[in-house]
Amino acid sequence: MKPMPYIFLIEDNEQDEILTIKALKKNKVLNDIKVARDGSEALDILFNKDSEKFEQDLPQLILLDLKLPKIDGLEVLKQIRSNPRTKLVPVVILTTSKEDSDLLSGYEFGANSYVRKPVDFHEFSEAVKSLGTYWLLLNERPPIL
Amino acid sequence: MQQLPKKLLSSFGNRGEHYVDPREFKKILFQATVLPIALSLLLSILFIQQVYIVLEENHKVRHSDEVIYSGTEAIKLVIDSETAFRGYVISANESYLGPWVKARERFYVLADEISKLVQDNPSQLKDIEEVKTLYTGWNENAEGTLQYRRKYGRASPDEMIVARKAIMDSIRKIFDEFIERERDLRNKRWAEAEKTSREAVLVIIGLGIFLGVALAVMSIMQLRRLSKNYSTAYASLSAATEHLEETVALRTHELTLVNKELEAFSYSVSHDLRAPLRGIDGFSQILVEEYSDKLDGEAVKYLGFIRSGVQRMGVLIDDLINLSRLTRSEFRKEDMELSQMTLDIFNELKQSDPTRKVEFTNFLPQTISADPGLLRAALQNLISNAWKYTRTKDVAVIELGQIYKDGKVTYYVKDNGVGFDMRFYEKLFQPFQRLHTKEQFEGSGIGLATVARIIRRHNGTIWGESELGKGSAFYFTLGV
Numbered sequence: 056m057k058p059m060p061y062i063f064l065i066e067d068n069e070q071d072e073i074l075t076i077k078a079l080k081k082n083k084v085l086n087d088i089k090v091a092r093d094g095s096e097a098l099d100i101l102f103n104k105d106s107e108k109f110e111q112d113l114p115q116l117i118l119l120d121l122k123l124p125k126i127d128g129l130e131v132l133k134q135i136r137s138n139p140r141t142k143l144v145p146v147v148i149l150t151t152s153k154e155d156s157d158l159l160s161g162y163e164f165g166a167n168s169y170v171r172k173p174v175d176f177h178e179f180s181e182a183v184k185s186l187g188t189y190w191l192l193l194n195e196r197p198p199i200l
Numbered sequence: 201m202q203q204l205p206k207k208l209l210s211s212f213g214n215r216g217e218h219y220v221d222p223r224e225f226k227k228i229l230f231q232a233t234v235l236p237i238a239l240s241l242l243l244s245i246l247f248i249q250q251v252y253i254v255l256e257e258n259h260k261v262r263h264s265d266e267v268i269y270s271g272t273e274a275i276k277l278v279i280d281s282e283t284a285f286r287g288y289v290i291s292a293n294e295s296y297l298g299p300w301v302k303a304r305e306r307f308y309v310l311a312d313e314i315s316k317l318v319q320d321n322p323s324q325l326k327d328i329e330e331v332k333t334l335y336t337g338w339n340e341n342a343e344g345t346l347q348y349r350r351k352y353g354r355a356s357p358d359e360m361i362v363a364r365k366a367i368m369d370s371i372r373k374i375f376d377e378f379i380e381r382e383r384d385l386r387n388k389r390w391a392e393a394e395k396t397s398r399e400a401v402l403v404i405i406g407l408g409i410f411l412g413v414a415l416a417v418m419s420i421m422q423l424r425r426l427s428k429n430y431s432t433a434y435a436s437l438s439a440a441t442e443h444l445e446e447t448v449a450l451r452t453h454e455l456t457l458v459n460k461e462l463e464a465f466s467y468s469v470s471h472d473l474r475a476p477l478r479g480i481d482g483f484s485q486i487l488v489e490e491y492s493d494k495l496d497g498e499a500v501k502y503l504g505f506i507r508s509g510v511q512r513m514g515v516l517i518d519d520l521i522n523l524s525r526l527t528r529s530e531f532r533k534e535d536m537e538l539s540q541m542t543l544d545i546f547n548e549l550k551q552s553d554p555t556r557k558v559e560f561t562n563f564l565p566q567t568i569s570a571d572p573g574l575l576r577a578a579l580q581n582l583i584s585n586a587w588k589y590t591r592t593k594d595v596a597v598i599e600l601g602q603i604y605k606d607g608k609v610t611y612y613v614k615d616n617g618v619g620f621d622m623r624f625y626e627k628l629f630q631p632f633q634r635l636h637t638k639e640q641f642e643g644s645g646i647g648l649a650t651v652a653r654i655i656r657r658h659n660g661t662i663w664g665e666s667e668l669g670k671g672s673a674f675y676f677t678l679g680v
Contacts, residue, residue: 070479077486122471151471151478174474174514175507176482 060115061087065097078183094126121150136165143197250400257393264386275375277307327378338367466524481510519646536572549587563601578654581647582613589617614673619666
């Protein structure tokens with residue numbers, strides 16, 4: 056049996072990571088959750104076969120923060136979209152910024168969604184729940200994944 | 201920035217020591233007008249004077265002509281007298297005597313006229329008087345001859361004839377001299393007149409040329425002075441303009457930098473300040489949810505306080521970001537639906553609390569030219585405020601419309617709410633200043649600051665009027 060596809064969370068803030076994972080678990084998302092703490096680590100996991108972190112399987116969903124150390128979120132997104140292996144993986148930008156410029160470049164580089172993290176944990180939890188429901192249950196994935 | 205125009209003005213003033221003094225300009229203008237007029241007048245007077253002198257000379261010539269003519273006539277009459285008398289002497293026919301008498305009468309009249317004409321010339325006057333005497337003598341002689349002939353019936357003695365001839369010769373001689381002298385005089389006068397005319401023409405031409413040249417020189421000098429003044433003024437003006445351009449370019453550059461900094465700042469505010477808040481809120485919530493068995497009621501209550509404080513801070517940060525975004529966003533003016541938009545805003549509020557009784561009146565025009573996004577934000581704030589501050593009324597009244605004030609279209613939003621204290625009017629449009637406590641009415645105190653900023657971006661003005669407990673009214677204009 057094929058292992059349950061995992062969710063790839065790219066997030067530099069430990070607290071946000073914990074909160075996101077808590078919100079996902081709270082909302083009965085049972086998938087594995089893999090975490091990368093910066094852009095470079097994320098790219099290693101996705102593309103770098105020489106790296107010990109390299110993951111053979113593709114994630115079912117990528118949750119991407121924009122403001123990341125080393126390589127920033129938009130650059131990671133660009134590479135995901137330009138690589139034939141990953142170009143169809145759904146990417147949801149999950150960030151604090153709601154700057155128009157970030158929104159525009161996010162969509163321009165091929166993000167599937169753009170969600171702003173609310174301060175209120177209730178609202179945040181609701182947002183994560185909606186994301187999980189939509190991307191993991193409702194949405195039909197491209198057949199190659 | 202405020203310093204800029206003043207600085208420029210003073211720098212212009214310092215350089216502008218040579219700038220054109222209006223008084224000096226007036227002086228030059230006065231000189232340039234009055235001097236030519238005065239000189240032309242002078243020239244005219246001189247010209248008229250010259251013409252008079254020429255006329256005077258001509259008159260004298262004509263006078264001499266008259267004297268010559270009359271003298272010639274007079275001598276003709278003398279000759280007529282002699283011819284007629286000789287006729288009588290030869291033929292003894294008295295019919296010859298008529299022309300003599302006639303000529304004699306006319307001679308005296310004419311001789312008197314000549315005397316009058318030459319009154320101012322003693323030698324000529326003397327001559328004519330002498331001729332008169334001689335002629336009288338001649339006539340007496342002729343009368344004597346006539347008497348003799350009638351008495352004795354034969355020709356008069358020879359001596360009488362000789363005497364008469366002598367008199368006649370004298371008369372002729374004197375007359376010849378008289379006329380000759382007058383002719384000389386006339387020729388002299390004619391020459392004089394000619395000379396005077398020539399001189400007059402020369403004087404007029406000379407003066408005209410002189411005055412023309414003088415005026416031209418003067419005009420050139422004045423124009424040079426003016427143009428020097430103007431070029432100095434122009435030079436300092438263009439220097440000031442250049443300076444202004446430089447300063448503007450510099451300031452624009454500075455502003456762009458500041459704006460970029462501000463953008464970076466608000467970006468990090470939005471990103472970095474909110475992230476810890478989410479942590480505080482999230483973990484407080486997790487404590488409440490997952491550790492409730494280990495926490496007592498007080499602890500849960502305090503965690504609640506933490507969360508509400510954090511959330512309020514989140515709202516403040518968002519408001520702050522929105523406020524800064526208003527000044528940074530591009531301003532785009534277009535025709536927009538106004539009346540319908542305000543109705544939509546009101547309906548949204550109504551949906552948020554359907555139980556409230558609110559009389560909403562809308563006299564706003566259907567369309568208006570403004571930045572739709574910004575104006576919507578402004579009206580959203582104003583109408584929400586009206587909605588909020590009328591909460592204590594049984595029946596709230598909110599009215600929107602337009603009036604003309606000082607010739608400007610002025611829009612207003614009025615309500616019958618709690619109003620505000622005009623003593624604190626200065627704080628009204630300041631960000632994060634509130635005239636009511638949070639417990640009375642919620643809000644971050646950013647609303648009216650946002651509205652004021654939006655109106656300012658439209659080059660408009662905003663002001664408010666209120667009486668505590670009776671309601672408030674906000675007015676704004678949208679500059680073009």
